Amino acid sequence: MNEANADDVVDRLGRWASGRGPLYLLLAARLRALIDDGVLPPGLPLPPDRTLAGRLAVGRGTVVAAYDLLQQQGRVVRRQGSGTRVAALDLPATRSTDGVEANPLLLHILHPPDGVRLLTCAAPDEPPPELAQAYAEAIEHLPGMRDLGYQPAGNPALLAAVAAYYCDRGLPTTTREIIVTTGAQQALTLLAGLLVSPGDTVLTESPTYPGAIEVFRHAAAVVRPMTVDPPGLAAAPRERPTLVYTVPTARNPTGSVMDAGTRRRLAAFAAEHDVPLIEDEVCAELCFDGRTPAPVAAYARGEQVITISSLSKAVWGGLRIGWIRASAPLISRLARLRAVHDLGGEVVGQLAAAALLARLEDIRRARVRTLRARHDHLCAELRAHLPSWSFEPAQGGQTIWVRLPRGEAGSFAQVALRHGVAVPPGRSFDPLGGHEDHLRLHFLLPRAELSQAVRALAAAWRAYDGTERPASRHTLIV
Known part of the structure; x- marks a missing residue:
């Protein structure tokens, strides 16, 4: 097993050591669950004892004991000279065996609470008092509504509020240039589904938001790092990118803010090479100096810059409201794609989001x-x-x-x-x-x-x- 695959196994283990009992039993239990769920499919080579021990910062004996227990339970096969592999099992017809990748940060969301203090998922865990008031106002609108509620591009009230938000920031925007999404993560997924084909190259900053990396990998893209300084942008065309992704403001994970000159260079790069550029503004309203910088799209000469954002960081992660700002033709294509997935978002939450945007400051x-x-x-x-x-x-x-x-x-x-x-x-x-x-x-x-x-x-x-x-x-x- 190569180093990358060893890292994949460690990532999937999640918070394996946070329970009670000997470490080898905790490790064996988590590996057994991954095997039984099909995340580690039959025939997959598991990391050698010493390699896994090094990754997990435990003694080699802990891994040996866990593997031996799994062998006794029929979950793995261990042979001298050929290592340890997941055993062939009789699988239920509904069990997945495709070895689906899981972002280690998302695994912490999926993991049940266990008393571990999580410094993994960076999202507010308490909604502001304005959220309940916004929902109350949204519900008051329901009796007068005459609408099926299927709105793939988004509720008109929220579309107007988002368009006004960008106009106030110096970026003229109409409702035809906005689509509402179920958070910024769905925004990324829709854009990758529409713009990226298997084998395409996507350039990102490094370090960057790992959820974006996973979306592009899921689209079978080749994700490569780039720098946004002049030498980095000069070298980027050699990669022949299909898409560029950047987090210019309050960047995850560094908390840095891109200066205006770099924003201009990025916009010029996208226009010159006709490459779609996604700017992720999810944290744009959280600058410590109290100012919200102009979006990269405000410096764009063409329609290549696509802006995504949401209310998950400024308000609450449970409010699954995000959006994409792009050219009207691209928004129209995205709306058709969105309709295939879920016919549109939940309406009451969108009405609440429109009320929250009015109080955003x-x-x-x-x-x-x-x-x-x-x-x-x-x-x-x-x-x-x-x-x-x-x-x-x-x-x-x-x-x-x-x-x-x-x-x-x-x-x-x-x-x-x-x-x-x-x-x-x-x-x-x-x-x-x-x-x-x-x-x-x-x-x-x-x-x-x-x-x-x-x-x-x-x-x-x-x-x-x-x-x-x-x-x-x-x-x-x-």
């Missing part, structure tokens, strides 16, 4: 004030308890990008998990699996909980750094 101001305070607190705690870790303070958003002084973040994440904190390693944010010495931390928790999380991370780091030599990803823990 007040919501944004309160949210940024909270985020900035929690960001500063997290940075102070890291400097106090983990002074060897390095990071740049964020300019906005919800996350910071931390570099470890040694070791490999994936292995450290396993140790952190056993100390009650789940953190995402850097390779999840890199299309080529790089940034192995980085991890992302969010600052969405109250300050007391952030302090507890940092102290747990500090304890995990002492355990990890005390037993691990300064290492590459191939260092083994035995």
Whole structure:
């Protein structure tokens, strides 16, 4: 099994070590579940004992005992010289065996709550009071509605509100240039389905939002990193990209904000090479200086720049309302594609979103004030308890990008998990699996909980750094 496949197995294990009992039993139980669910299909080679032990930051004996138990239960076959493979099993007709990829961050959403403090999923866990009021106003509109409710492009009230939002930001927009989606994730999925064919090259920044990487991979694209400085843009045409994806404002995971000159260069690049460019503005309203920069589309000379956004970060992740702003012909094609998938979004939520956009400035101001305070607190705690870790303070958003002084973040994440904190390693944010010495931390928790999380991370780091030599990803823990 190659290194990438070993990483895939580790990603699918999720929070395997967060239960009670010996580690080998916890590991065996999680592997057995993955095998029984068809995520690890029959015949798949599993990582060698030493390799998996190194990835999980456990002793080799833990992996050997887990594999031996799985062999006794008929889930794996172990042979001297040929390693360990998933055994052939009698499968229910409905069981999937296609080895579906799962983003490790999404696995934490799918995993049931287990007392682990999650620094993985960067989304607000408490809706603002304005949300309930917006829904109450939306429900008041229902008695007078005379509509089937199937609106693939979106509810007219929300389309008008989103168009007005962009006009207020200096980007003239009509309702024909907007389509409402079930969050920004569906926006990405629709665009990839329409614009990307198997084998196409998609360029992204690195690090970048891992959900986008997974969408493009699901479309069978080749995802490659690019830089948005002048040398990087000059080299990009050699990749012959079909699509470019960027997060210019409050970038996930670094929290950086792209300057106006770089936005102009990106827009000019898209126009010159006639390449669609997706700018993800999900966190655009969360800049700590209180200003929301102009979208890249505001600098565009043509129709190549496509803007996506949602209310999941500024308001609440449970409000699954997002949108795409693009040329009217592209929006029309997207609406037809959307109709095939689900006939359109839920109407009451869209009416509530229209009401929320009218109050967005007040919501944004309160949210940024909270985020900035929690960001500063997290940075102070890291400097106090983990002074060897390095990071740049964020300019906005919800996350910071931390570099470890040694070791490999994936292995450290396993140790952190056993100390009650789940953190995402850097390779999840890199299309080529790089940034192995980085991890992302969010600052969405109250300050007391952030302090507890940092102290747990500090304890995990002492355990990890005390037993691990300064290492590459191939260092083994035995």
